[in-house]
Amino acid sequence: MGDTDTITVQATETSMQIVEELYDRDGAGVTELADAMDVSKSAVHNHLSTLRTLGYVKNTNGTYELTHRFLRIGFGTRERNPVYQAAQSEIRKLARNTNAVANLVVPENADAVYLHRIGARDHPISIGGSVKLHAAAAGKAILAFRSADAVDEYVGRHGLDPKTDRTVTDRATLRSELRSIRDRNIAFDRGELDPDWQCAASPVVVDGDPVGAVSVSGPSDEMQGKRLEEDTAGLVSSAAKTIELELL
Numbered sequence: 098m099g100d101t102d103t104i105t106v107q108a109t110e111t112s113m114q115i116v117e118e119l120y121d122r123d124g125a126g127v128t129e130l131a132d133a134m135d136v137s138k139s140a141v142h143n144h145l146s147t148l149r150t151l152g153y154v155k156n157t158n159g160t161y162e163l164t165h166r167f168l169r170i171g172f173g174t175r176e177r178n179p180v181y182q183a184a185q186s187e188i189r190k191l192a193r194n195t196n197a198v199a200n201l202v203v204p205e206n207a208d209a210v211y212l213h214r215i216g217a218r219d220h221p222i223s224i225g226g227s228v229k230l231h232a233a234a235a236g237k238a239i240l241a242f243r244s245a246d247a248v249d250e251y252v253g254r255h256g257l258d259p260k261t262d263r264t265v266t267d268r269a270t271l272r273s274e275l276r277s278i279r280d281r282n283i284a285f286d287r288g289e290l291d292p293d294w295q296c297a298a299s300p301v302v303v304d305g306d307p308v309g310a311v312s313v314s315g316p317s318d319e320m321q322g323k324r325l326e327e328d329t330a331g332l333v334s335s336a337a338k339t340i341e342l343e344l345l
Contacts, residue, residue: 111136112144116163119154124162171225178203180301180309181212183343187311187336192216195329197315202235202298204307207255209236212309220314221291231271232260234286234298235310240271241278242300242307248275263288282337283330284310288317295320297330299337303344311337 111134118130127145131138145161148154152166175181184201191199198216202209208227214220222228230236230251240248248271257266265271278284278300286296297320298312313329314320320329 108144111140112148115141115144115148116153119161119163124157124160126159126161130161175212178212179344180340184213184301184309184311184340187339188213188215191311191313191332191336194332195313195315197313197320197329200235200312200314201309202233202239202312203309204230204236204239207251209233209239209310216314218315221294228260228290229255229258231257232264233290233312234284234296235312237265237274237278237286238284238298238300238310238312239307241275241284242302242305248272260290261288261292263292265289282334285325285330286312286314293317295325297325297333299330299334301337301340301344303341308344309340311340 114134115130118133119125122129122133125133127138127141130136130145131141134141145154145156149156149161153164154161155164180203181201188199188201192215198214198218198220200211200220201213203212204210205227207229209230210227211220211222211224214224222233228236230240240251243251252268252271257264257268257271259266265274274284282299284298284300286294286298288295290296293316294314295317296312296314298310300307301309301311311333313333
């Protein structure tokens, strides 16, 4: 690889880091971005100028913010996802029938990405946000239907970092739980993603490939016991099976 290729990759990485920083900070100036990224102000300014010319960033009195141009890309990508297309009606039904938050989650590399949600309550992960697969019920449901070698590769490459003190962080414990999930077709999260939330999830598996998961979440003082382990679990599993049939 030549120097030009290396510079091009670094430039792209810097631009995307600026986009992420602007999102996280809800806007920022050149100096703030340069300090946060340990990059020169002139370099930050050049990247911002390019992003502004392309329509992805706007400048209001020295504060740079993202534009809504990203919506077209994000929503367009979601609309083209066949799992999303097949799952929308089932997610609506789940939210209505459980009176809780219903989610559609899809795998992306080592992450569980929250692609769609119906429900009035706030959720620890925003739409489009992600969490490592082992740290949430939906992610564990997906991992359970990957091969043992794929799970070992995931753990070896990404580790089992905790989100809370209840997150599974031991390889043997994870293997045991994944076997149980595979046998029952249901995964639970009892405060592993957020200490105040509990969740039931079921995988969407097509031709042996876990292409997503359906989950229902709620506050721990409401989503527990029979409501979580029987009522919600049954509805989630049924919804996942319906989506699988739609995808065949």
